Amino acid sequence: MTAGTSTLTSALEEYREVLQIDGADLELTGVDAGIVHLRLIVGPDTCTDCILSKPMLETILLDVLQEADPAVTLVVVDDPRSAL
Amino acid sequence: MSLITVLRPDKPAEIPGSGPAPHPAAVRTPIPDGSVLTLIDNGKSHAKIVLEMVAEQVMKRIPQITTVEILSKTSAGLIVTDAQARDIASRSALVITGLGDCGACSSCSTLDAIAFEKLGIPATVIITDPFVGLVERFAKKAGMPGYHTVVLPHPMATRPDAEVRALVAGIADEVVAHLTAPVGAVERTLVGVL
Numbered sequence: 001m002t003a004g005t006s007t008l009t010s011a012l013e014e015y016r017e018v019l020q021i022d023g024a025d026l027e028l029t030g031v032d033a034g035i036v037h038l039r040l041i042v043g044p045d046t047c048t049d050c051i052l053s054k055p056m057l058e059t060i061l062l063d064v065l066q067e068a069d070p071a072v073t074l075v076v077v078d079d080p081r082s083a084l
Numbered sequence: 085m086s087l088i089t090v091l092r093p094d095k096p097a098e099i100p101g102s103g104p105a106p107h108p109a110a111v112r113t114p115i116p117d118g119s120v121l122t123l124i125d126n127g128k129s130h131a132k133i134v135l136e137m138v139a140e141q142v143m144k145r146i147p148q149i150t151t152v153e154i155l156s157k158t159s160a161g162l163i164v165t166d167a168q169a170r171d172i173a174s175r176s177a178l179v180i181t182g183l184g185d186c187g188a189c190s191s192c193s194t195l196d197a198i199a200f201e202k203l204g205i206p207a208t209v210i211i212t213d214p215f216v217g218l219v220e221r222f223a224k225k226a227g228m229p230g231y232h233t234v235v236l237p238h239p240m241a242t243r244p245d246a247e248v249r250a251l252v253a254g255i256a257d258e259v260v261a262h263l264t265a266p267v268g269a270v271e272r273t274l275v276g277v278l
Contacts, residue, residue: 021186021214022187050161053161
């Protein structure tokens with residue numbers, strides 16, 4: 001069973017702070033059977049090249065979230081850069 | 085029957101060399117005369133300037149280095165390819181990567197440095213302070229937990245050259261120590277980092 005969203009949200013804080021330096025942010029949009037869905041938030045002032053690629057982002061966030069909750073098996077990031 | 089190769093851009097990234105077993109860094113040995121120092125410039129603003137200033141300081145401290153080569157990457161969010169790394173490793177005694185002034189570039193420059201360590205070339209990476217925790221995660225994933233980094237204050241991109249030069253002078257000894265001293269023997273100096 002996956003821990004509560006508050007545990008995951010707390011775990012994400014560390015990486016959100018890093019993203020905010022580059023003008024981006026992350027939002028937890030859902031948790032379903034060990035799969036954590038996140039949305040990368042970018043704005044007009046975001047340095048999009050400064051943000052890790054979607055695959056690297058998902059890899060490192062899986063590491064971050066599994067530390068907080070070993071039941072997390074996959075992280076899926078909705079990355080608006082892929083639509084640009 | 086033909087073979088179809090499916091490339092999945094959505095697949096979680098495989099960090100080069102990632103695996104459960106930690107990989108040792110390159111052994112530091114005496115540097116021969118006429119050696120090459122290679123700088124891996126990630127293209128971030130001020131990266132090349134910082135690396136060239138660092139190289140200038142390193143050459144004063146390691147006179148065996150007579151040549152400095154620079155590889156400028158096409159994107160700070162890319163990692164050097166295996167072919168590039170092997171080519172550079174074949175003629176370099178030491179490698180310095182940087183400048184980690186954002187999340188992607190810090191991570192990729194750290195993975196670049198680790199790639200050279202795995203090829204037996206002593207390396208170090210210059211990043212800025214907010215990204216220390218992030219690159220530690222990548223170093224662990226790449227099989228070198230606790231990999232050393234040289235840390236400058238963030239941001240470097242907007243600082244005047246005179247200030248950059250002063251900050252670089254403050255890290256030069258640490259850079260040289262990382263490149264020449266036994267791994268793990270160097271204390272981190274936080275120059276100008278609050």
